[in-house]
Amino acid sequence: MLKKAKILIVDDDPLNRLVLEKTLASDHEIFLVESGEKALTFVKSTEVDLIILDIVMPGIDGYDVLIQLKENPSTQTIPVIFISANTSHDDEAKGFELGAMDYIAKPFSTAIVRARVRNQLLIKQKNDLLEMLASIDGLTEIPNRRYLDENLSREWRRSRRAGTPLSVLLMDIDHFKRYNDCYGHRAGDDCLKRVAHALVTACERGSDFVARYGGEEFAAVLPNINQQEALVFANKLRSAVNALKIPHKASLNAEHITISIGIATTEFGQVYAEHTLLEEADLGLYEAKDTGRDRIVARVIAASGKSESLL
Ligand SMILES: Nc1nc2c(ncn2[C@@H]2O[C@H](COP(=O)(O)OP(=O)(O)OP(=O)(O)O)[C@@H](O)[C@H]2O)c(=O)[nH]1
Numbered sequence: 001m002l003k004k005a006k007i008l009i010v011d012d013d014p015l016n017r018l019v020l021e022k023t024l025a026s027d028h029e030i031f032l033v034e035s036g037e038k039a040l041t042f043v044k045s046t047e048v049d050l051i052i053l054d055i056v057m058p059g060i061d062g063y064d065v066l067i068q069l070k071e072n073p074s075t076q077t078i079p080v081i082f083i084s085a086n087t088s089h090d091d092e093a094k095g096f097e098l099g100a101m102d103y104i105a106k107p108f109s110t111a112i113v114r115a116r117v118r119n120q121l122l123i124k125q126k127n128d129l130l131e132m133l134a135s136i137d138g139l140t141e142i143p144n145r146r147y148l149d150e151n152l153s154r155e156w157r158r159s160r161r162a163g164t165p166l167s168v169l170l171m172d173i174d175h176f177k178r179y180n181d182c183y184g185h186r187a188g189d190d191c192l193k194r195v196a197h198a199l200v201t202a203c204e205r206g207s208d209f210v211a212r213y214g215g216e217e218f219a220a221v222l223p224n225i226n227q228q229e230a231l232v233f234a235n236k237l238r239s240a241v242n243a244l245k246i247p248h249k250a251s252l253n254a255e256h257i258t259i260s261i262g263i264a265t266t267e268f269g270q271v272y273a274e275h276t277l278l279e280e281a282d283l284g285l286y287e288a289k290d291t292g293r294d295r296i297v298a299r300v301i302a303a304s305g306k307s308e309s310l311l
Pocket of ligand 1 (some may be wrong): 139172173174175176178184185186187188192214215216289293
């Protein structure tokens with residue numbers, strides 16, 4: 001069974017919109033707009049699963065709408081079915097070349113529209129599942145580095161556009177090599193799973209998330225969180241791991257498993273390279289390790305572009 005999908009129908013002809021809506025509304029959630037401009041505005045604020053797009057419309061035509069959807073990382077994977085009275089092979093080929101998933105000729109059969117929409121939604125559902133599996137770390141079952149990189153990129157662009165703060169945390173289990181050496185690799189794996197679970201459970205806002213960054217390192221992306229708030233959150237994560245009280249008799253800084261955390265925050269919408277936040281968080285983490293472990297070092301990327309540490 002397919003879940004109710006969100007389908008955007010873009011057509012300047014009111015009758016076509018009405019017929020398409022009637023054809024699909026019993027199985028799906030339908031949104032209707034009458035121009036390419038409105039379609040592009042709509043997808044900025046609402047996530048849709050499929051777009052049925054007319055080609056010949058006043059203003060931006062269907063081809064240009066598709067080109068603009070493909071240029072935007074947040075809309076480029078939405079499947080598009082063209083529906084058009086332009087039925088020459090050249091028109092159809094152009095639609096596919098631009099990235100349309102299917103092409104329906106007008107006048108259309110409602111049964112064929114239903115079947116083709118169903119096919120595209122099934123393909124999308126499978127693609128989404130593959131995408132999700134490719135974003136999950138096999139051992140800890142939390143988001144992996146690929147997921148983190150994609151999300152950080154998106155949040156970084158948003159923060160730059162809106163001038164809002166963005167914080168990144170890099171966390172590393174202290175003396176984990178000693179843990180593996182002392183208790184064995186399998187116990188090390190269990191420890192990673194428990195730490196990952198504790199970190200993920202501590203995230204309460206839907207927009208915050210923790211990923212396994214690699215090995216015994218984790219990372220969190222915190223949109224709209226300034227340095228003070230990031231420090232509070234990092235302390236919560238550090239406490240959550242401490243509270244597990246996983247014995248670590250080979251540790252040189254505690255009797256149980258602890259983590260060190262580096263924080264990087266941009267608060268004033270400064271323009272800097274996308275990777276800077278991770279690099280700064282890494283410097284903070286390095287400092288936290290160097291100054292005793294089981295601690296947090298926060299760095300702010302100041303308006304001058306220089307960064308400062310705050311222990
Ligand atoms: N069990 C297990 N160990 C892992 C995994 N990934 C990385 N490690 C181990 O994590 C250890 C990391 O060691 P180091 O980078 O020297 O860091 P550390 O011992 O934690 O020391 P500090 O970071 O300085 O506190 C290595 O021994 C890796 O083999 C994993 O998936 N499972």
